Amino acid sequence: MMARVLYRDALMLVLDKPAGLAVHAGGKKSEHLGLYLDHLRFGLPQAPELAHRLDRDTSGCLVFGRHRQALKRLGALFAHGRVEKTYWAVTVGEPPGESGVIDKPLAKIKPTYGWHMKVDPHGQPSATEWRLLGRTGRLSWLECRPLTGRTHQIRVHLASIGCPIxxxxxxxxxxxxxxxxxxxxxxxxxxxxxxxxxxxxxxTAPVAPHLTDLLRSCGWADEEPSPVDAQPVLEILGEG
Structure with a gap:
């Protein structure tokens, strides 16, 4: 798991979460991210804790606070919408244009087996910005920026415009x-x-292996930036 650390400083750790790994224990899946966090203490007395979460089958950037005060600061940033999250999705179908905003309330429904989210006028306000990055005759490569943080938000919103992931x-x-x-x-x-x-x-999280073939078909050129696009990590580590 150490090889998946994209960024670390005195307060925060960002991990490249693999697809298929749940962030919490529960359900029928016995393996989860919490089993590996103790290996990511890097000298601190406690393991890092999640500042937000990703679905089990979503890969990429996942943020942790390295101690209680760090987690409190990160929690406030996420709660006030100051953290900008960018997702890539490959969908079936083409969106209505080159870019836009999906502004549709979402609510949780609980049928007999399991649960899922749906567009519901009485649900919680939910908005997702999207931009078309590439396409084939059938598939689309979309960049999505959730402006709110509802469960399964991007998945439901894209499906609602005829572009399921x-x-x-x-x-x-x-x-x-x-x-x-x-x-x-x-x-x-x-x-x-x-x-x-x-x-x-x-x-920035590198593209996960299971995404590469369809992304290439949509025009992705395999050019990967440095994982950290901000100032050098060592300038703010503060750990000696």
């Missing part, structure tokens, strides 16, 4: 899930204004 067996069942068993949703980049007098820490 490849591999989504819940919101794209019978269409998108037939192309791949793997969800093609990746937390590509995160920008955290962690230090008031410094530029935001911007971290």
């Amino acid at each position: 490849v591999g989504d067996g819940v919101y794209g069942k019978g269409t998108a899930d037939l192309l791949s068993p793997h969800l093609h949703l990746h937390a590509r980049r995160i920008s955290v204004p962690l230090y008031p007098k410094k530029s935001p820490v911007i971290v």
Whole structure:
């Protein structure tokens, strides 16, 4: 798991979470991220804790606070919408244009088996910005920026405009899930204004292996930036 650390300083750690690994224990999946966190203490007396979460099948940037005060600061940034999250998705179908905002309230529903989210006028306000980055005759490569933080938000919103994410067996069942068993949703980049007098820490997660073939078909050129696009890590480690 250490090889998946994209960024670390005195307060924060950003991990490249693999697809298929839950962030918490629960359900039928016995393996979860919490089993590995003790190995990411890097000299501190306690393991890092989640500052937010990703779905089990979503890969990419996941932020942790390294101690209680750090977690409190990060929690406030996430709660006030100051953390900018950018996702890449490969979808079945083309969106209505080159860019836009999906502004549709979402609510949780609990049928007989399991639960999922749906667009509901009486649900919680939810908004997602999107931009078309590439396409084939059938697939689209979209950049998405959630402006709110609802569960499954990007997955539901994209499905609601006729663009379910490849591999989504819940919101794209019978269409998108037939192309791949793997969800093609990746937390590509995160920008955290962690230090008031410094530029935001911007971290980019490399494209997960299960995404590469379809991204290439949509025009992705395999060019990867440095994982940390902000100031050098060593300038703010403060750990000696």
